[in-house]
Amino acid sequence: RKEVEQDPGPFNVPEGATVAFNCTYSNSASQSFFWYRQDCRKEPKLLMSVYSSGNEDGRFTAQLNRASQYISLLIRDSKLSDSATYLCVVNGAGGTSYGKLTFGQGTILTVHP
Amino acid sequence: GAVVSQHPSRVICKSGTSVKIECRSLDFQATTMFWYRQFPKKSLMLMATSNEGSKATYEQGVEKDKFLINHASLTLSTLTVTSAHPEDSSFYICSARSRTEPGQPQHFGDGTRLSIL
Numbered sequence: 001r002k003e004v005e006q007d008p009g010p011f012n013v014p015e016g017a018t019v020a021f022n023c024t025y026s027n028s029a030s031q032s033f034f035w036y037r038q039d040c041r042k043e044p045k046l047l048m049s050v051y052s053s054g055n056e057d058g059r060f061t062a063q064l065n066r067a068s069q070y071i072s073l074l075i076r077d078s079k080l081s082d083s084a085t086y087l088c089v090v091n092g093a094g095g096t097s098y099g100k101l102t103f104g105q106g107t108i109l110t111v112h113p
Numbered sequence: 114g115a116v117v118s119q120h121p122s123r124v125i126c127k128s129g130t131s132v133k134i135e136c137r138s139l140d141f142q143a144t145t146m147f148w149y150r151q152f153p154k155k156s157l158m159l160m161a162t163s164n165e166g167s168k169a170t171y172e173q174g175v176e177k178d179k180f181l182i183n184h185a186s187l188t189l190s191t192l193t194v195t196s197a198h199p200e201d202s203s204f205y206i207c208s209a210r211s212r213t214e215p216g217q218p219q220h221f222g223d224g225t226r227l228s229i230l
Contacts, residue, residue, distance in 0.1 A: 034218055041204070041226070042223075042224070043206050043221040043222060043223050043224045044157065044206075044221055045221070046218045049218060087156065087157075100147070100162065101147070101159065101208070101219060102159070103156045103157045103158075104156060105155070105156040106156055
């Protein structure tokens with residue numbers, strides 16, 4: 001089983017659509033969770049951290065379910081500029097793996113007019 | 114916000130050449146930096162963890178003699194790809210974790226696109 005698993009997509013949605021991405025992780029001791037976005041041939045950029053209580057940043061909502069080891073990202077009112085690859089990222093347990101980020105394979109989103 | 118600078122951004126060189134990539138934290142101190150590699154249409158894969166003043170920790174399957182890492186100061190880590198071959202062509206990205214805020218998200222450099230002919 002992969003440490004971090006995402007549906008690779010691609011997701012093709014019209015502007016204004018709502019789209020949801022899911023992610024599961026295998027290490028129950030993982031400490032922190034993030035969504036990054038990566039544009040073509042660029043470095044990953046932090047989109048938002050993910051908390052158990054759920055958190056929202058504008059059109060973006062992230063949720064974490066530790067019991068199910070499941071992370072989600074919801075994008076509302078999609079914009080053309082949201083087109084990118086969305087990476088689910090998990091920070092490992094303490095000790096030698098502390099600070100080690102494990103990336104999912106990414107979910108490709110294309111928003112079209 | 115915190116900035117990580119990576120240099121060079123693009124390298125094209127002949128097979129057998131050694132290539133050095135620098136990763137600098139510009140406005141914070143980083144005791145730990147991470148080196149990733151990303152092949153086309155694949156996710157980032159951690160290669161090694163660079164620790165200031167000590168030896169790097171390599172992930173399974175990554176040759177430490179092939180990918181030399183030096184982290185001589187709190188703001189600079191270097192990755193040297195020795196005797197590079199076409200299969201080493203990839204996108205190499207570093208990230209840094211703040212010494213004073215280890216629980217915060219890591220900051221990534223712009224990446225280095227390496228092409229070996």
